[in-house]
Each structure stands twice: as C-alpha cells, then as structure tokens.
Amino acid sequence: MRHYWFSVGLVLLTVSGIGTYYFVGNQNHLPEFQIETVQGDAKEGAAVVLSGSYYGDMRSESLEVSIKGSKYYNEKVNFRTDILHANSWFYEDLEMQQLLQDHKTFMRGKDNVNGFYRDHEMVIYADLSTSTRYTNAPKGKLQLSYLYEETGKVVRFKSIGMGHSEDIYAIEDVQRVENEMHILFRKESNQKTYEMVYVFDMKTGKQLRQVDVSSQANEVRGSEVQLTNFQNDSRSSASNTVFFVGSIGNGEDGKAFYYSYSYLTGVLSELEEPLWEGRFLVDSLQNELLYYAEIDPNVVTLSVYNTKTKERKRSYAAVTAEQLDVDEIKAAIIKSGRVYLYLLDHAGNSGAAVLDLEDGKLLFKGFAAPVNGNKLTEEEQQENLHLLNMNINQKLEN
Amino acid sequence: MIEVKEIRKRYRRRDVLNGVSFTAAKGEITCLIGTNGAGKSTILKAIMGLTPVSGGTIHIDGKTLIPELYEKISFVPDHLRMPASMKLSEALRFMADFYDSWNEKRADELMKFFRLEHSFKIGSLSKGTAAKFSLVLGLGQDSDYLLLDEPFSGIDLFSREAITEVFTSDLIEHRGVLLTTHEIGDMEHLIDKAVLLKDGVVSQSFQCEEMRSEEGKSVIDVMREVYRA
Amino acid sequence: MNRYLKLVHMEIHRFRWILIALMGITAICQSSGLIWTLKKAMAQLEEQKIQGADMRKYFDSVPDTLNFEWAMFSTQMWFILPILLCIAVLSLYVFFIWYRDWMGRHTFIYRLLMLPTARRNLFLAKITALLLFVFSIVAFQLIMLPVQELVLKLVVPVELRSESHIVDVININQALVELIPRQFEQFFYIYGLGTIVVLMFFTAILLERSYQRMGILYGILYLAGCALVVAAPLLYFGLDSSIIPLYPMEIYVLVLFLLSVVAAVSVWLGSRLLAKKITV
Incomplete structure (x- = not known):
C-alpha cells in the first residue's frame, strides 16, 4: 500500500483544493442588498428591479436589486442560464406568459409578440416564415395559425405569398375584423419605411386587398411623412383602431403629427389635437385610453386622453418629490394599471415608488439598502452601490 | 490445448494468413516454422488477442479469449516491451501487481539463474540480457501455456545456452509451449511437434519423433522439401 | 475495480515528474x-512619498495600499505563462498518453x-488519470493563491x-x-465539456490505431460527427426552427x-476498438 501514496495524495490535494474553494473560499464575496419597504404594500413593489453596479477595489460588478434581494450578474450566469434566457424578453411579457400557460403546444416556436391576436373565441398568430424573415428574399411568405379556444382546433396556412417584392417586411399588429384578418406591416424599401395593411380572408388565407397607410398620410400633408406605429400596451388585444405618430423632416425641427387608422374603414385620419403634450413623457395606450405621465425631477403629473370620446383629463393627479420625501424623480414606467417611479433619496440612494394609475395614490415606496453583516460597514457598501436603471419584471400569478 | 482453425488475415491487401489450422497441446513443445514474413508472429499475436483476424476461430482449452485467460497464457514477444526507464525490479512488481498467477519466488530464482540485477534499467540491457529477462517475465507466471516469438533470434551463444537449459528443466514440463522460429538449428531436439507454414497455410504438421522413426527424416529434411520446392 | 485503480496509479506514476515539474x-x-x-x-511608493503628490500623474501610479488583487493585476504575465505551459503540456499529453505506449522498441502496449x-479499464484508467492531472493542477493553483497572499x-x-x-484576485x-x-455549476459544465472532448479524442486516437491509413480519416470524421450531434439542438431546434421548435428548457x-450520449458512445466505441480491433 505504501507505494500508492503519491496517487492518493494527488487525489486528496485535488478534492481539498477544489472543494475548499467552491464551498468555503468563494463565500461572502459581495454584499447583499434588497429593496426595503419604507411605506405601503410590499406586494406592489414585487415587480421592481433596480440594476446597476457595485464598485469593488478595481472592478465593478453588475447587479440587480429587488425586494427579494440582490443578484450579481457574474454569479448568476452559466451555460444553463444562457440557454434558458434566450428570448427572455418574449417570455417576460405577461400576455405571453398567459398564452404559454394556456396553450403550450400551440405556442411552440412563436416568438413575435406583435403577431398575436386574442379574443374570447380564438388566438391568431401571424409571422413571416423563418427562411425569409430578415432577408431581402422576394416573395416573403406569411404563415398563419389559428387556435379555436373551445375546441382546441388548430388551422394553419403555411406560405401565403406576399407578392413580388424585394422588400423587407415586419409585422406590427394583427387584428381580426369579422371574417377578415388585417395585418399591419412595416415595409422597408429603398431605405424608406412604409406602413401597409394587408387584408386576408380568414377562411381561405387568400389575400383580399392592400391598404397603403403611409401614402394616405403623404397625401394629406403633401410631402413624405414618416409614420411610426404607436402600440397598445396589450399587443394581442382586439382593437379596431391603431395610432401613428408621423414626422416630416429630421431632428429637432421635425414636426410631429398624430393619426388614427381604422381597420374597419381602411382610412387614416389625422387627429385635430395631438395625443399628448409636454416633454419627458412616458405613455401607455390601454385600449382606447391613452395614459401619459410628464416627469420632471420635482414632480410627476398624470394625464389621460380617451381616444374614442376625445375627452382629456390633463393632470388628474400629481405627485411631488417633496411628498415622496426624495431628492429627485428620475424616471417612470406605466404598466398594468400602475405607475412605477424611479427615485433618488436625499442620501443619494436609489429606490422606487408605485402609484395607482387611476388616482395617483401611493401604494408602495422602497429603497435599496444593504442586508446586514459583512466586512465593510453598511455605509461603505451603500457608497459602492451605483444603481442606474429600473425595470419592471412581472410574473403571472397562479 | 490451443486450437487454431482456419484463421485468415489480410494486411495491406495481402493475404498473410489464408486459412491456417493447427493445434498445440499441453505438455508439448510445438514449433511454428516458416520463412521471414510467413505470418508466424501474426499467429501468436492473434492467439494473444493483440491483433484481430478476419476469419476463423481460436480456442484455448475450448474457450475463446477473454481477459481472465491471460492468467493462464504468457507471451514472450520478440522484444522486451517494457518502458526503457523502468528498473527490472519495477517490471517484476508490475507483473506481481496485475497477475494473480505471478510466482514471485520462481521469478527471483530465475533472476539469480540468469544473473540479472534488480537495479538494472530496461533500456540499458543488451539483447541477450533482455531476452533472458523476457523469459523471466514469461516463466514467472504460473501459466498453462507459454508462447514465444523468435526466442533465439540474434542472441549470443552463451545466452542461448542458458535459455535452452531452462527449456529442458521442469519449469516447462507441464506447460504447452508454442514457439516460432525461422532457424531450427540446435532447437530440433527440443521440440515435440512441428508446424510448417507456407503461402499463408499450414503445409505440413507432424510429431517430430514419429517423423524421425517412421520416415527417417529430421525436421530440417522436411523443411528442405517444403521450402525448396 | 482493483486492476482499474492499479492502472490509474500506474499512469499517475509514469507522469509524476512532469506533474511535479509543472507545479x-x-x-x-x-x-x-x-x-x-x-x-x-x-520602491515606487517611497519615491511617490518623497516627490509629493504630483508625481502620480507621470508614473503608472501605485495605490497607497497594496493588496493581492492589485498585485495580481500587475503581475499578470508571470501568472499566466506557467498556466499556459500547463495547458500546452496537458493538451499534448491527451495524445501522448496513448502514443507513448506505441513508441520505440519497447512498445508497452503489448x-x-x-x-x-x-x-475497457485501460481506456478508463487513462481518462481518469488525465482528468486527475488537470484537476490537481487547478487545485494546486487554488491552494497557491492563499500561499501567495x-x-x-x-x-x-x-x-x-x-x-x-x-x-476578486x-x-x-x-x-x-x-x-x-465563479459558480460550481459552471465549473461542472466547462470541465464536463472538456472531459467529453477528451473522450472524443481518445476514441479518435484509437480509431487511428486500429485502422492504419484510413484510421486518421475515421478519427476526424468521428470528431466532426460528435460535434455536429451536440451542436444540433442549438443550431437546428431553436425557437425559429423549421423542423421542430423547442422551448429553451x-x-x-x-x-x-446528447452530451451524455456522446460520452457513453466514445467510451463504448473506444473500449470495443481496444478489445476487438486494435493491432500492434
């Protein structure tokens, strides 16, 4: 036995060296943080994620902080997470999460949020066939799938010709109008973009007609208007109207115009009044209601415009930095009936507040703070923490 | 008994073995004779599982070759085949470690008989000394069968005498020995059975004693007939 | 099992001086x-103290306090070069661990x-030994770090x-x-993948040894085949697949x-080649 000592020693060296590092040595490397609730219901703050870096001696570490705690990017990432987070932006959308839960097989292979339409009867998905999707290939092929919710029946149309064209198409919206399917495309041709609606017969998948939305805008204005589709928060919901922001010219001196297009009539009309006014806006179109928030370091003001009735409630609610007892309101996000505010308090720490969208009532306020116990004092940790961004990460509740 | 039936082997488009069949019994010394390149070494390697055959069967005591059988067969190849930097003592320990059938006492006796030092390095041995040590490694096993590939080729006279002495001792008596050579020379009186290979097949196979008494021919006489023709 | 361990020990024993030299x-x-x-x-800190604060602008200044992280940053090459040497030697040994048994007049492979x-134990002993060499050098480096501190x-x-x-260091x-x-899970993936690659190479080497001239071609084809099998899900079955789209999980x-399959097939094929096809 004694002449095996080298091999046995080698094995012991290996196990102890690697084992000690991974189970002892690399512990307590970075301090933990979390968003501490200062006021309100913690559940309202659950979706808030603040991201930024923690400054070490010579390098900084990217991290995210939420109510649950902190996650450092480098400690979180490995091959498995790389694979699992492919297309994570698709899976993070609440509507997509719901669809995945309801119809996992139907959802297989679908990754364009804009291509969905869902009403009480069915789910429609339209997308350009993979082989020609981002190419200049002529005759882009459209694929349609319908899922009838009650029966679970699936109908597919595999390759519907788009017509002869060297252009690049991207799907922006899908709507069903009785037995017709209207798809809004953004077409790129000769370095210009156009908005077009193609109408298909739902039963046969045949193309019925095309509506050139951009040219309607150009006619009204007498020159080329660049249209940008203004999306409803809920991409897959049924809505007969779609909005556009148009601009002529570039940069600061370009003027902005507002349009609505009705799938029912096929007509693009210019709106008499702009959808919103003010600078530094964040907006959210929820069906016919357009909510918008004007942000300024001292105050955030909420307004709503009903696109159907044309009724506008300007500044129906306002929340000041003073009321929140912070130095600065840095940003806002409107999502799912809530207004999320990104705040900087008097000590320079990052935090968030959640307001109810309807009345501006404060539902939650919290700031990032160290979780106890580490070599550095809490002050030093806080000093090294530099959070810059806020994201809202919603999960489907069961 | 080692039974070789109709084995074939192709090597680079040449049929080295074209249906070779013979037997080697326990307690007998069988000699495979053939010219250079006749395939004698190949047959031994095939029996030892060191090279595949493309046809035919090989049975040792009725069984096909499985790892356990290596306890029962030893092979003394034409070169020593141990790492050059190894000492003789380490080589002996290697054998002791891996073979249950290794007889350490006998190995030591043979080392003394051949006057080999345990501290010699394999790489420093002369051809004759290496051949002797090879034999130690082969005979140190309590094996039933002993295969030897050209045991005397290129060996000096005195080493040859020492090896021949071992052949006639009781170390060999109960084993089945299969050896190859192309120069029968002074070995003739040692062997019991001769198998002559020509053109990839067994041309003649006979018991030496019978051949001498019945037809008055020595092995060399038969060789002349077969190879000169 | 016993003989397998003895073979592992033999492989370790033959390589011990190189391993010790590398360490x-x-x-x-x-x-x-x-x-x-x-x-x-x-010395530079002394100079900076004497010359006053403005000297900082001209030199690659040294921080007021030295710590191991800074020292590692400034000594990178001295740390990296021996690591590269170890990687080179071990990579060569992936091949040499087999070919050394065929070399020279003393072909130990007999x-x-x-x-x-x-x-099969010959195959397994060589992979075990090689993995042990790799991990022992990693462990040695890990142990060296607190020593260097x-x-x-x-x-x-x-x-x-x-x-x-x-x-941080x-x-x-x-x-x-x-x-x-940083994570043990990633360590498992990286070194696991490395192990599977070595297994593939071992089998390719045995293909070369079993088939003489065609052997090298078979070996290369085998490597390419394995790589394709493992890459297939990532290349062909992703979200935009036209064959069958799969969810990330x-x-x-x-x-x-598939990686486990490639590993198992390599071990099985390598062992079979050793048992049935190898020729000396």
Whole structure:
C-alpha cells in the first residue's frame, strides 16, 4: 500500500483544493442588498428591479436589486442560464406568459409578440416564415395559425405569398375584423419605411386587398411623412383602431403629427389635437385610453386622453418629490394599471415608488439598502452601490 | 490445448494468413516454422488477442479469449516491451501487481539463474540480457501455456545456452509451449511437434519423433522439401 | 475495480515528474513575479512619498495600499505563462498518453493489452488519470493563491497593505477567470465539456490505431460527427426552427442528454476498438 501514496495524495490535494474553494473560499464575496419597504404594500413593489453596479477595489460588478434581494450578474450566469434566457424578453411579457400557460403546444416556436391576436373565441398568430424573415428574399411568405379556444382546433396556412417584392417586411399588429384578418406591416424599401395593411380572408388565407397607410398620410400633408406605429400596451388585444405618430423632416425641427387608422374603414385620419403634450413623457395606450405621465425631477403629473370620446383629463393627479420625501424623480414606467417611479433619496440612494394609475395614490415606496453583516460597514457598501436603471419584471400569478 | 482453425488475415491487401489450422497441446513443445514474413508472429499475436483476424476461430482449452485467460497464457514477444526507464525490479512488481498467477519466488530464482540485477534499467540491457529477462517475465507466471516469438533470434551463444537449459528443466514440463522460429538449428531436439507454414497455410504438421522413426527424416529434411520446392 | 485503480496509479506514476515539474514551475514563476512586482511597487511608493503628490500623474501610479488583487493585476504575465505551459503540456499529453505506449522498441502496449483485465479499464484508467492531472493542477493553483497572499503579507509591511477577496484576485487575472469559474455549476459544465472532448479524442486516437491509413480519416470524421450531434439542438431546434421548435428548457435538457450520449458512445466505441480491433 505504501507505494500508492503519491496517487492518493494527488487525489486528496485535488478534492481539498477544489472543494475548499467552491464551498468555503468563494463565500461572502459581495454584499447583499434588497429593496426595503419604507411605506405601503410590499406586494406592489414585487415587480421592481433596480440594476446597476457595485464598485469593488478595481472592478465593478453588475447587479440587480429587488425586494427579494440582490443578484450579481457574474454569479448568476452559466451555460444553463444562457440557454434558458434566450428570448427572455418574449417570455417576460405577461400576455405571453398567459398564452404559454394556456396553450403550450400551440405556442411552440412563436416568438413575435406583435403577431398575436386574442379574443374570447380564438388566438391568431401571424409571422413571416423563418427562411425569409430578415432577408431581402422576394416573395416573403406569411404563415398563419389559428387556435379555436373551445375546441382546441388548430388551422394553419403555411406560405401565403406576399407578392413580388424585394422588400423587407415586419409585422406590427394583427387584428381580426369579422371574417377578415388585417395585418399591419412595416415595409422597408429603398431605405424608406412604409406602413401597409394587408387584408386576408380568414377562411381561405387568400389575400383580399392592400391598404397603403403611409401614402394616405403623404397625401394629406403633401410631402413624405414618416409614420411610426404607436402600440397598445396589450399587443394581442382586439382593437379596431391603431395610432401613428408621423414626422416630416429630421431632428429637432421635425414636426410631429398624430393619426388614427381604422381597420374597419381602411382610412387614416389625422387627429385635430395631438395625443399628448409636454416633454419627458412616458405613455401607455390601454385600449382606447391613452395614459401619459410628464416627469420632471420635482414632480410627476398624470394625464389621460380617451381616444374614442376625445375627452382629456390633463393632470388628474400629481405627485411631488417633496411628498415622496426624495431628492429627485428620475424616471417612470406605466404598466398594468400602475405607475412605477424611479427615485433618488436625499442620501443619494436609489429606490422606487408605485402609484395607482387611476388616482395617483401611493401604494408602495422602497429603497435599496444593504442586508446586514459583512466586512465593510453598511455605509461603505451603500457608497459602492451605483444603481442606474429600473425595470419592471412581472410574473403571472397562479 | 490451443486450437487454431482456419484463421485468415489480410494486411495491406495481402493475404498473410489464408486459412491456417493447427493445434498445440499441453505438455508439448510445438514449433511454428516458416520463412521471414510467413505470418508466424501474426499467429501468436492473434492467439494473444493483440491483433484481430478476419476469419476463423481460436480456442484455448475450448474457450475463446477473454481477459481472465491471460492468467493462464504468457507471451514472450520478440522484444522486451517494457518502458526503457523502468528498473527490472519495477517490471517484476508490475507483473506481481496485475497477475494473480505471478510466482514471485520462481521469478527471483530465475533472476539469480540468469544473473540479472534488480537495479538494472530496461533500456540499458543488451539483447541477450533482455531476452533472458523476457523469459523471466514469461516463466514467472504460473501459466498453462507459454508462447514465444523468435526466442533465439540474434542472441549470443552463451545466452542461448542458458535459455535452452531452462527449456529442458521442469519449469516447462507441464506447460504447452508454442514457439516460432525461422532457424531450427540446435532447437530440433527440443521440440515435440512441428508446424510448417507456407503461402499463408499450414503445409505440413507432424510429431517430430514419429517423423524421425517412421520416415527417417529430421525436421530440417522436411523443411528442405517444403521450402525448396 | 482493483486492476482499474492499479492502472490509474500506474499512469499517475509514469507522469509524476512532469506533474511535479509543472507545479514547481508554476509556484516559482508566480511567486517570484509577485515578489518582484511588490518590491518594485514599494520602491515606487517611497519615491511617490518623497516627490509629493504630483508625481502620480507621470508614473503608472501605485495605490497607497497594496493588496493581492492589485498585485495580481500587475503581475499578470508571470501568472499566466506557467498556466499556459500547463495547458500546452496537458493538451499534448491527451495524445501522448496513448502514443507513448506505441513508441520505440519497447512498445508497452503489448503488456497493457495482455493484462488479465477488461480492455475497457485501460481506456478508463487513462481518462481518469488525465482528468486527475488537470484537476490537481487547478487545485494546486487554488491552494497557491492563499500561499501567495501570505508571501505578500511577509513582503509588504502592514501599514502598506489591505485585504482582498480571493474571488476578486481570480477575476482580475485573464486566464484564471476562465479556468476557475465563479459558480460550481459552471465549473461542472466547462470541465464536463472538456472531459467529453477528451473522450472524443481518445476514441479518435484509437480509431487511428486500429485502422492504419484510413484510421486518421475515421478519427476526424468521428470528431466532426460528435460535434455536429451536440451542436444540433442549438443550431437546428431553436425557437425559429423549421423542423421542430423547442422551448429553451427542452433545448437544455436535450443538449445535456446528447452530451451524455456522446460520452457513453466514445467510451463504448473506444473500449470495443481496444478489445476487438486494435493491432500492434
């Protein structure tokens, strides 16, 4: 036995060296943080994620902080997470999460949020066939799938010709109008973009007609208007109207115009009044209601415009930095009936507040703070923490 | 008994073995004779599982070759085949470690008989000394069968005498020995059975004693007939 | 099992001097580089103190307190070069561990093939030994780090030094950050993948040894085939697949499964080649 000592020693060296590092040595490397609730219901703050870096001696570490705690990017990432987070932006959308839960097989292979339409009867998905999707290939092929919710029946149309064209198409919206399917495309041709609606017969998948939305805008204005589709928060919901922001010219001196297009009539009309006014806006179109928030370091003001009735409630609610007892309101996000505010308090720490969208009532306020116990004092940790961004990460509740 | 039936082997488009069949019994010394390149070494390697055959069967005591059988067969190849930097003592320990059938006492006796030092390095041995040590490694096993590939080729006279002495001792008596050579020379009186290979097949196979008494021919006489023709 | 362990020991025993040399070179090269850097830094600190604060602008200045993280950053090459040497030697040994048994007049492969043990054990012993060499060098490096920190504490007086965490020290070194991943799960993936690649090469080597001239071609085809099998889910079954789109979790599981299959097939094929097809 004694002449095996080298091999046995080698094995012991290996196990102890690697084992000690991974189970002892690399512990307590970075301090933990979390968003501490200062006021309100913690559940309202659950979706808030603040991201930024923690400054070490010579390098900084990217991290995210939420109510649950902190996650450092480098400690979180490995091959498995790389694979699992492919297309994570698709899976993070609440509507997509719901669809995945309801119809996992139907959802297989679908990754364009804009291509969905869902009403009480069915789910429609339209997308350009993979082989020609981002190419200049002529005759882009459209694929349609319908899922009838009650029966679970699936109908597919595999390759519907788009017509002869060297252009690049991207799907922006899908709507069903009785037995017709209207798809809004953004077409790129000769370095210009156009908005077009193609109408298909739902039963046969045949193309019925095309509506050139951009040219309607150009006619009204007498020159080329660049249209940008203004999306409803809920991409897959049924809505007969779609909005556009148009601009002529570039940069600061370009003027902005507002349009609505009705799938029912096929007509693009210019709106008499702009959808919103003010600078530094964040907006959210929820069906016919357009909510918008004007942000300024001292105050955030909420307004709503009903696109159907044309009724506008300007500044129906306002929340000041003073009321929140912070130095600065840095940003806002409107999502799912809530207004999320990104705040900087008097000590320079990052935090968030959640307001109810309807009345501006404060539902939650919290700031990032160290979780106890580490070599550095809490002050030093806080000093090294530099959070810059806020994201809202919603999960489907069961 | 080692039974070789109709084995074939192709090597680079040449049929080295074209249906070779013979037997080697326990307690007998069988000699495979053939010219250079006749395939004698190949047959031994095939029996030892060191090279595949493309046809035919090989049975040792009725069984096909499985790892356990290596306890029962030893092979003394034409070169020593141990790492050059190894000492003789380490080589002996290697054998002791891996073979249950290794007889350490006998190995030591043979080392003394051949006057080999345990501290010699394999790489420093002369051809004759290496051949002797090879034999130690082969005979140190309590094996039933002993295969030897050209045991005397290129060996000096005195080493040859020492090896021949071992052949006639009781170390060999109960084993089945299969050896190859192309120069029968002074070995003739040692062997019991001769198998002559020509053109990839067994041309003649006979018991030496019978051949001498019945037809008055020595092995060399038969060789002349077969190879000169 | 017993004979397998003895074979592993034999492989370790044959390589021990090279392993010890690699560890020794690593220790000496890294430690002397470290000491040299520290001494230079301390001299520079003296200069900076004497010359006053504005000198900072002109030199690559040295921080007021030295810690291991900074020292590692400034001594990178001295640390990385021995690591590269180890990688080179071990990579070559992937081939040499087999070919050395066929070399020269003393073709040891005869003896190995004649051992009364399943030929599979020869294959497994070589992979085990090679993996052990790799992991032991990684472990040695990990153990060296606190030792080198101690060296730093001996060289630099207490008023000039500060603490750093071993993870920061590893991360600031461009080679170590790749070889010693932060999470144990990633360590498993990287070295697991490396093991499977070595298994593939072993089988390719045995194909070469079994088929003479065609052998090299078979070996290369085998490697290409394995790579394609494992890459297939990532290339062909992703979200935009026209064959069958898979969800990310399914792709992950499939990739793991295929990697295990490739590993198992390599071991099986290699063992079979050793048992039935190998020729000396």
